[in-house]
Amino acid sequence: xATLRLxxxxxxxxxxxxxxxxxxxxxxxxxxxxxxxxxxxxVVVGLAAPVAGQILVDGRDVTTRRPHRRRLGYVPxxxxxxxxxxxxxxVRFGQRRREQVHAVTRERFDAVVAQLELGxxxxxxxxxxxxxxxxxxxxxxAAVGPAExxxxxxxxxxxxxxxxxxxxxxxxxxxxxxxAALVCLADTMALDGMTRRVAAPAxxxxx
Numbered sequence: 001x002a003t004l005r006l007x008x009x010x011x012x013x014x015x016x017x018x019x020x021x022x023x024x025x026x027x028x029x030x031x032x033x034x035x036x037x038x039x040x041x042x043v044v045v046g047l048a049a050p051v052a053g054q055i056l057v058d059g060r061d062v063t064t065r066r067p068h069r070r071r072l073g074y075v076p077x078x079x080x081x082x083x084x085x086x087x088x089x090x091v092r093f094g095q096r097r098r099e100q101v102h103a104v105t106r107e108r109f110d111a112v113v114a115q116l117e118l119g120x121x122x123x124x125x126x127x128x129x130x131x132x133x134x135x136x137x138x139x140x141x142a143a144v145g146p147a148e149x150x151x152x153x154x155x156x157x158x159x160x161x162x163x164x165x166x167x168x169x170x171x172x173x174x175x176x177x178x179x180a181a182l183v184c185l186a187d188t189m190a191l192d193g194m195t196r197r198v199a200a201p202a203x204x205x206x207x
Contacts, residue, residue, distance in 0.1 A: 001176045002058040002071070002148035004044075009053035011043040012036070014182075018043030022149070025178025027165050032200035034155050037184035038077055041153040042199060043060060044073045044182060057148060073147030079138035082128040088122040091140045099130050105144070108173075112140045115170040132160030135193055136167065143179075145169040150181040 001024040008017040015036050022028045030040060042048040046067035055063045055070075061072040067180055080092050092109060097191055112120055116136045126134055135158050150168065154161055164183065172178045 001179055002074075004057075004072075004149045004180050004182055005054075005056040006044070007054040007056065008039075009043070009055060010051040011040040011048075013201070015040065016202055018079075018198075020198060022180040022182050023043050024180050025169075025172075027168060027181045028184060029183045030200050031185055031195040031197060034186055035163050036200055038153050040157050041074070041076075041184040044184075045072050045151050046070050060091065062138060064087060069149045071143030072146055075135075075138045075142050075149045075150065075152040077153045079134050081134060081137060081141075083126050086123050086125055087118060087129070090126070091118070091122075091144060093099055093141055108144050110170050110189070112143050116140050116167060131158060135160045139167055140169070148180075150179055152183045153182060154183060154185040156186060 003024065006018050006020045006023040008019055010017050015032060016039070016046045020028060020030070020031065029188055031035065032040060039048065046062070046065060046069075053063075057071060067074075082093065085093070087153065091113065113115065116139065118133075118136060118140060119135075121129060121133060126137070129137065139150075139152075142152075146150075152164065160167075164181075168179050168181050
């Protein structure tokens with residue numbers, strides 16, 4: 001597992017420069033007024049370009065790399081599940097770019113599904129799940145891919161998200177120090193088990 005470092009990162013003009021480090025086994029919650037948290041998450045995973053600053057994964061500058069080259073697992077707002085696919089294929093979708101043998105990907109899939117208690121629902125479609133189950137499916141999909149760090153976007157309270165620290169600790173690979181997780185949330189939300197919580201600084205456009 002890897003360390004995530006944000007170096008004077010300005011995600012959008014409404015947010016000021018943010019410097020933070022998230023090490024394996026840590027969960028850092030960054031609180032920002034909507035849609036600031038979502039904008040920050042999208043910049044970190046590579047879906048949008050930052051105004052300034054750097055994003056480093058284990059010392060590697062990934063600021064300009066494409067999303068699939070950053071090795072970051074992403075749980076978007078709402079989960080981003082594919083509505084026409086059952087839980088099993090939705091989770092496996094996170095492995096589509098994995099360049100390892102089938103046995104390894106299957107082993108990782110089985111481990112994450114078991115740890116997040118998704119086995120009984122593998123054949124169900126997303127609309128047949130409750131909100132907490134859908135959140136766990138989205139987390140599983142991010143975890144089984146070639147991810148070294150997790151980025152979770154929570155712009156609103158989600159059922160089951162209060163257990164995020166416990167869920168992330170479950171999906172850490174064996175013999176690892178744990179997963180580094182950056183949680184971008186609304187400034188009014190509170191989550192138990194966060195290692196640290198910081199407020200995103202305001203940018204010039206928000207003043």
